[in-house]
Amino acid sequence: MKNLNLLFSAIVMLLFSIFSVNAQSQRGPRVKSPEIHTNNSVTFRLLAPEASKVTLSGNWMAGWGTQVELTKGDSGIWSVTTEILPAEFYTYTFYTNGVKTLDPQNPQVVRDGTRFENAVIVPGKESEVYTVKDVPHGVLSKVWYPSPTLEKSRRMYVYTPPGYAESTEKYPVFYLLHGAGGDEDAWTTLGRTPYILDNLIAEGKAKPMIVVMTNGNAWSSAAPGEEPKAESTPDFSQMARGGFEKSLVNDVIPFIEKNYRTLTNKNNRAIAGLSMGGMHTQTITNTNPDKFGYIGVMSMGLMNNSRWGNYNEEEHKKQIQTLKDSGIKLYWIGCGKEDFLYESVTNLRKFYDDSGFKYEYLETPGGHTWTNWRIYLSELSPKLFR
Amino acid sequence: MKNLNLLFSAIVMLLFSIFSVNAQSQRGPRVKSPEIHTNNSVTFRLLAPEASKVTLSGNWMAGWGTQVELTKGDSGIWSVTTEILPAEFYTYTFYTNGVKTLDPQNPQVVRDGTRFENAVIVPGKESEVYTVKDVPHGVLSKVWYPSPTLEKSRRMYVYTPPGYAESTEKYPVFYLLHGAGGDEDAWTTLGRTPYILDNLIAEGKAKPMIVVMTNGNAWSSAAPGEEPKAESTPDFSQMARGGFEKSLVNDVIPFIEKNYRTLTNKNNRAIAGLSMGGMHTQTITNTNPDKFGYIGVMSMGLMNNSRWGNYNEEEHKKQIQTLKDSGIKLYWIGCGKEDFLYESVTNLRKFYDDSGFKYEYLETPGGHTWTNWRIYLSELSPKLFR
Numbered sequence: 001m002k003n004l005n006l007l008f009s010a011i012v013m014l015l016f017s018i019f020s021v022n023a024q025s026q027r028g029p030r031v032k033s034p035e036i037h038t039n040n041s042v043t044f045r046l047l048a049p050e051a052s053k054v055t056l057s058g059n060w061m062a063g064w065g066t067q068v069e070l071t072k073g074d075s076g077i078w079s080v081t082t083e084i085l086p087a088e089f090y091t092y093t094f095y096t097n098g099v100k101t102l103d104p105q106n107p108q109v110v111r112d113g114t115r116f117e118n119a120v121i122v123p124g125k126e127s128e129v130y131t132v133k134d135v136p137h138g139v140l141s142k143v144w145y146p147s148p149t150l151e152k153s154r155r156m157y158v159y160t161p162p163g164y165a166e167s168t169e170k171y172p173v174f175y176l177l178h179g180a181g182g183d184e185d186a187w188t189t190l191g192r193t194p195y196i197l198d199n200l201i202a203e204g205k206a207k208p209m210i211v212v213m214t215n216g217n218a219w220s221s222a223a224p225g226e227e228p229k230a231e232s233t234p235d236f237s238q239m240a241r242g243g244f245e246k247s248l249v250n251d252v253i254p255f256i257e258k259n260y261r262t263l264t265n266k267n268n269r270a271i272a273g274l275s276m277g278g279m280h281t282q283t284i285t286n287t288n289p290d291k292f293g294y295i296g297v298m299s300m301g302l303m304n305n306s307r308w309g310n311y312n313e314e315e316h317k318k319q320i321q322t323l324k325d326s327g328i329k330l331y332w333i334g335c336g337k338e339d340f341l342y343e344s345v346t347n348l349r350k351f352y353d354d355s356g357f358k359y360e361y362l363e364t365p366g367g368h369t370w371t372n373w374r375i376y377l378s379e380l381s382p383k384l385f386r
Numbered sequence: 387m388k389n390l391n392l393l394f395s396a397i398v399m400l401l402f403s404i405f406s407v408n409a410q411s412q413r414g415p416r417v418k419s420p421e422i423h424t425n426n427s428v429t430f431r432l433l434a435p436e437a438s439k440v441t442l443s444g445n446w447m448a449g450w451g452t453q454v455e456l457t458k459g460d461s462g463i464w465s466v467t468t469e470i471l472p473a474e475f476y477t478y479t480f481y482t483n484g485v486k487t488l489d490p491q492n493p494q495v496v497r498d499g500t501r502f503e504n505a506v507i508v509p510g511k512e513s514e515v516y517t518v519k520d521v522p523h524g525v526l527s528k529v530w531y532p533s534p535t536l537e538k539s540r541r542m543y544v545y546t547p548p549g550y551a552e553s554t555e556k557y558p559v560f561y562l563l564h565g566a567g568g569d570e571d572a573w574t575t576l577g578r579t580p581y582i583l584d585n586l587i588a589e590g591k592a593k594p595m596i597v598v599m600t601n602g603n604a605w606s607s608a609a610p611g612e613e614p615k616a617e618s619t620p621d622f623s624q625m626a627r628g629g630f631e632k633s634l635v636n637d638v639i640p641f642i643e644k645n646y647r648t649l650t651n652k653n654n655r656a657i658a659g660l661s662m663g664g665m666h667t668q669t670i671t672n673t674n675p676d677k678f679g680y681i682g683v684m685s686m687g688l689m690n691n692s693r694w695g696n697y698n699e700e701e702h703k704k705q706i707q708t709l710k711d712s713g714i715k716l717y718w719i720g721c722g723k724e725d726f727l728y729e730s731v732t733n734l735r736k737f738y739d740d741s742g743f744k745y746e747y748l749e750t751p752g753g754h755t756w757t758n759w760r761i762y763l764s765e766l767s768p769k770l771f772r
Contacts, residue, residue: 050484053436098436099482100490107500107610114493116502119611134539134614141527153520165645224493225505228520259551 029075033105034092034120042082042122044092046103049076051096058092059371060085067095087124089192089374091117110189112370113181114224128199129378130192135202136162140194145255149247154215155222156252157188160260161201161208170261172268172385173210174294175248176377177277180236183223184215187377190370196378205382209270212256216277218243245283249291267329270384272296274373275341279303286319293329294384298376299336299368301344302351320355330383331359334376338367415461419491420478420506428468428508430478432489435462437482444478445757446471453481473510475578475760477503496575498756499567500610514585515764516578521588522548526580530608531641535633540601541608542638543574546646547587547594556647558654558771559596561634561678562763563663565685566622569609570601573763576756582764591768595656598642602659602666604629631669635677653715656770658682660759661727665689672705679715680770684762685722685754687730688737706741716769717745720762724753 033045044056055067060082070078091110094101102109108119121127138161147154161171176193178186187193193211200206219235221227238244257264271292273281278300285295303311331352335345352359362379364372419431430442441453446468456464477496480487488495494505507513524547533540547557562579564572573579579597586592605621607613624630643650657678659667664686671681689697717738721731738745748765750758 046485048483048485050439052438052483096482096485096487097434097438099432099434099487101482101485101487102502104486104500107497109495109497109502111493111495114490116488116495132608132612132614137530137539137541139527139529141525143525144523153523155523222518226518228518 029077031077031105033103034118036120036122037081039084040087040122040124041084042120043079044070044082044094044103045077045079045105046070046094046096046101047075047077048096048101051078053095053097054078054101055095056080056092057095058082058090059369060088060090070094085122087122087127088371089119089121089127089130091119091190091370093117111185112190129196130374131199132195133199133202135198137198138162138194138201139164140188145251147247147251149250150218150243152221153228154247154251155226156184156215157213158256158260159188159194159197159211159213161197161210163208164210164261168261170263171208171210172263172270173212173256173260174270174272174381174384175212175214175252175292177214177216177248177271177273177280179216179273179275179277179299183217183220184213185223187213190374191377192374193377196374197381200378200382207385209381209385210256210260210262212252214244214248214252216244216273216280218247242283245280245287248280248284249288253291266290267293268385270294270296272298272332272376272380273300274298274376275300275368285323286316289319289323289326293327294332295328295330296332296334296376296380297348298334298373299339299341299345300348301335301341301346302348303344316351317355320352320357324355324357329386331357332362332380332383333359334362334364334372334379336364336366336368336372338365339372340368415463417463417491419489420504422506422508423467425470426473426508426510427470428506429465430456430468430480430489431463431465431491432456432480432482432487433461433463434482437464439481439483440464441481442466442478443481444468444476445755446474446476456480471508473508473513474757475505475507475513475516477505477576477756479503497571498576515582516760517585518581519585519588521584523584524548524580524587525550526574531637533633533637535636536604536629538607540633540637541612542570542601543599544642544646545574545580545583545597545599547583547596549594550596550647554647556649557594557596558649558656559598559639559642559646560680560767560770561598561600561638561655561657563600563602563634563657563659563666565602565659565661565663569603569606570599571609573599576760577763578760579763582760583767586764586768593771595767595771596642596646596648598638600630600634600638602630602663604633628669631666631673634666634670635674639677652676653679654771656680656682658684658718658763658766659686660684660762661686661754672702672709675705675709675712679713680718681714681716682718682720682762682766683734684720684759685725685727685731686734687721687727687732688734689730702737703741706738706743710741710743715772717743718748718766718769719745720748720750720758720765722750722752722754722758724751725758726754 031045031047035043054070057067070080072078103118106118110119138159141158143158144153144155176187201208218238269292271281278297281297366372417431417433421429434440440456443453456466458464489504492504496505524545527544529544530539530541562573587594604624655678657667664683667683752758
């Protein structure tokens with residue numbers, strides 16, 4: 001017993017050393033990365049004494065796949081400093097001798113499909129809404145639900161707003177759909193949805209609402225690694241075959257309205273999606289004009305009902321007429337000027353204009369990117385349920 | 387409009403190509419990694435044509451930091467095949483010219499402190515309980531709660547068992563604490579808690595229960611990147627100063643019992659923790675003998691109340707006598723034969739033996755590892771609330 005203090009000290013020292021190995025992630029000199037300077041330029045550093053080439057790829061760089069070289073300095077620390085960066089939530093990765101390498105100094109990692117990247121927020125007005133703040137936080141839950149339509153149990157995220165647990169109130173529901181290559185995780189991580197909603201609700205800019213983030217890949221039940229049995233094989237022929245779209249209406253909405261305190265009329269349901277999710281949104285709302293009072297289409301244009309080659313313009317016109325007659329509170333479209341789908345979005349707008357169907361339109365710089373989709377969520381959610 | 391089919395085809399092809407770039411994560415030949423062979427040996431592969439050295443570190447290897455070299459083959463694909471591996475949930479990482487590199491073919495990634503590693507399950511009887519199966523799944527929620535004790539809002543995970551939402555029943559609650567270097571994410575990812583509980587409950591081996599996984603670092607409010615403002619600096623002097631321990635009793639338990647349908651008597655509360663969490667468990671239960679009917683101490687021995695040098699054996703004896711008199715359903719201790727705290731665990735057992743205080747003890751091979759802590763959770767949770 002008399003050696004207890006010694007033992008205790010030894011354990012504390014060991015735990016300290018584990019922590020400091022963790023913090024450095026490998027032995028060697030202390031490395032700080034990323035370092036955000038007061039002028040909002042950023043220095044990225046990687047300890048790689050044995051590497052002969054280290055590059056950096058970041059989503060602020062122009063052009064897909066652009067990389068800049070780091071310079072090797074003392075003690076094997078490679079570094080590069082960016083220009084002054086606009087306030088934003090950025091993702092980046094190193095390449096060590098051509099192989100993708102996470103920044104071992106940065107615990108913030110996001111997954112895009114099967115690609116892992118580090119994340120960094122450059123502070124300022126535009127990135128405020130993406131930042132974790134000392135405001136009331138909603139609850140984010142991973143929820144499995146039965147899908148008789150797709151004949152499997154499936155996973156989704158449900159965000160309930162601050163105050164939900166303590167109140168007896170009923171809330172409106174926003175269904176938020178990801179794009180091809182994504183899954184139910186995407187809006188919660190890359191999309192920053194819980195942070196955006198927490199911040200907008202705290203400022204009184206958005207109404208407290210439930211947000212439901214589904215998995216739009218009809219062939220699978222959950223994100224990679226979260227599925228029972230072997231991973232399912234992507235089957236893009238299902239992308240617009242209507243299976244997911246039907247399951248959202250027939251399985252997801254009834255599950256949510258049964259298990260959460262929800263307002264269950266049209267004007268208390270919103271739906272929006274990006275890219276493939278914008279296609280899903282169009283299919284769902286064109287074929288269910290009575291379900292949603294608020295509709296958002298992000299970075300996706302006219303292609304609904306084309307169904308791999310049998311687009312029926314007359315049917316589409318009828319659907320839009322019915323949607324119009326049914327009374328929609330808001331139809332919102334967002335697209336980047338450089339989006340590869342820009343022309344299809346222009347066609348969709350023309351189609352709606354010709355049909356006398358009203359919508360709000362936001363055009364942003366940039367392309368088919370999460371930078372834009374975060375902006376669209378931040379712009380659209382304050383307009384819901386007003 | 388007549389070009390719609392062409393446009394749609396172009397988009398589908400683009401989405402296909404994005405997906406396949408994702409799957410490969412970089413251009414080049416198709417790489418399969420990890421490949422589990424029918425005899426449960428595993429081949430790991432990395433495409434790194436420009437690298438001059440690639441190594442693999444896996445937690446099945448003997449010795450901390452052990453690495454084996456991969457061999458460069460055609461097309462710049464490096465590979466190595468393991469011996470036959472026992473069925474387990476393993477973690478591993480590559481090093482490319484000395485720099486840690488995730489396996490770009492494997493979407494399963496877990497974080498241990500600030501270290502990211504890939505995960506792979508080698509199938510078999512021992513790893514069945516860690517596997518995602520087609521059984522009813524509980525709900526895992528990230529929940530913020532007020533901590534007047536620590537003067538901040540803090541984050542935890544709450545697992546509610548399958549059937550919770552649909553029923554009106556009240557459930558017992560298991561408080562599960564992580565170790566130094568970890569945070570509230572640890573038991574949900576490295577610990578596989580939701581999968582273990584789903585599987586044990588589905589088999590009728592564990593009773594349906596709520597599991598609460600807190601953040602035991604009194605100086606911080608949440609996992610890295612999830613905290614408001616700047617990251618907090620680890621302050622290990624708080625490790626055993628009692629702040630977290632008090633907050634669990636004064637803040638967490640009342641919050642859980644107010645916001646969830648819980649059974650609120652002693653025999654429907656369990657607590658267990660690993661390493662630092664085992665120390666927290668001892669402090670909490672020694673000073674609150676009326677709160678928990680089931681107590682688990684994993685990989686942590688006699689050090690309670692030593693408080694940086696003022697261990698009071700007489701006080702400890704009184705506490706254990708009070709705990710004994712109060713009637714404990716189960717006191718459970720688990721430790722690995724090679725744990726660096728093995729001797730302190732032996733001392734704790736001797737102290738309990740001398741005090742006539744009954745406990746169950748499980749000794750496993752191996753050391754201070756998540757492999758053991760997953761085993762302990764799988765062994766302990768079926769014994770709770772019986």
